[in-house]
Amino acid sequence: MLARTWTLAVVVIGLLGTGLLRVEIAGQAPDSRAERLRRETDNVALQNVAPFKVFDNLYYVGVGYVGSWLITTNQGLILIDTLEGAYKEHPIEGIRKLGFDPANIKYVILTHYHLDHTAGAARIQELPGVRLVMGDADWDALARVPNPNNERLPRRDVAVKEGDTVTVGTTTIKLHVLGGHTPATLGVDFTVYDGGKPYRAFMFGGAAPGPGRQAAEQFLASVNRIEQLQDGVQVRVVTHPWMDPQFWERVDRLASRKAGDPHPFVAPEVFRAWIAELKMTATARLDEARAKEAANPGSQR
Ligand SMILES: [Zn+2]
Numbered sequence: 001m002l003a004r005t006w007t008l009a010v011v012v013i014g015l016l017g018t019g020l021l022r023v024e025i026a027g028q029a030p031d032s033r034a035e036r037l038r039r040e041t042d043n044v045a046l047q048n049v050a051p052f053k054v055f056d057n058l059y060y061v062g063v064g065y066v067g068s069w070l071i072t073t074n075q076g077l078i079l080i081d082t083l084e085g086a087y088k089e090h091p092i093e094g095i096r097k098l099g100f101d102p103a104n105i106k107y108v109i110l111t112h113y114h115l116d117h118t119a120g121a122a123r124i125q126e127l128p129g130v131r132l133v134m135g136d137a138d139w140d141a142l143a144r145v146p147n148p149n150n151e152r153l154p155r156r157d158v159a160v161k162e163g164d165t166v167t168v169g170t171t172t173i174k175l176h177v178l179g180g181h182t183p184a185t186l187g188v189d190f191t192v193y194d195g196g197k198p199y200r201a202f203m204f205g206g207a208a209p210g211p212g213r214q215a216a217e218q219f220l221a222s223v224n225r226i227e228q229l230q231d232g233v234q235v236r237v238v239t240h241p242w243m244d245p246q247f248w249e250r251v252d253r254l255a256s257r258k259a260g261d262p263h264p265f266v267a268p269e270v271f272r273a274w275i276a277e278l279k280m281t282a283t284a285r286l287d288e289a290r291a292k293e294a295a296n297p298g299s300q301r
Helices: 002-018 033-039 090-097 136-143 213-229 247-255 268-295
Strands: 052-055 058-060 069-073 076-080 105-109 131-135 158-160 165-168 171-177 186-194 197-204 233-237
Touching: 033 247, 052 186, 052 247, 069 090, 069 171, 076 090, 076 165, 105 165, 131 136, 136 158, 171 213, 186 213, 213 268, 233 268
Parallel strands: 076 105, 105 131, 131 158, 197 233
Antiparallel strands: 052 058, 058 069, 069 076, 165 171, 171 186, 186 197
């Protein structure tokens, strides 16, 4: 009952605060660990969660409010997203703690240009042989991004087009350009293994539309495209743990998992429900943007 009340309270606060449905935080009490990790971004002690293994070839090296993921291959490492501010060393330290060598990073995939995902990439770019990969239009956007904390930003490198792949050793990752959160947000489509058994994983790099009608239209088109290609997706990999209300529960279940237990991150129905929910959000946001535009014909976008 208490949890229900909180759910309602959080949704209502979300609605009041933004005028948008904040479904992704439903179910989290304000003082829960998940909600504190989402909100207390400056609480370094809280944010510095230890890195952990999720699949045979996928590890979490992010902090509490924003993710960074490590994919291991037979010939080197691939990192997805790189954090910001006080946390820029966190993925690198995590990689070391897990027993890998950051010098073996071959590619860094940046899901989109926002600084919480890209700022840490500047120093990783200094390592020899590392290529940074991001959507073409997001490299342009990064060059113009407001940078209030004067982060050193990565230099433009590999510009992704729809369907491009990243290959290291026997691992190939397919990239989709799914704009709307940013102009060229990436979708990362890859295989994870649990005790050798393969599962298709998908990471949608920006699961909320940016401001304005164009972004809302682009976002809806992207969600529709994910819907087309989601058959067979079994694992949702999130850019921010709070996008999955059960993320930390899954982590706990994984840690106490016994032989034969199902893998808590293998949940195809969760992925499909999420895409359906994003479609509703996108449609509502587009209606809102159109109504705003109709009421205010001068502000076209
Ligand atoms: Zn973002």
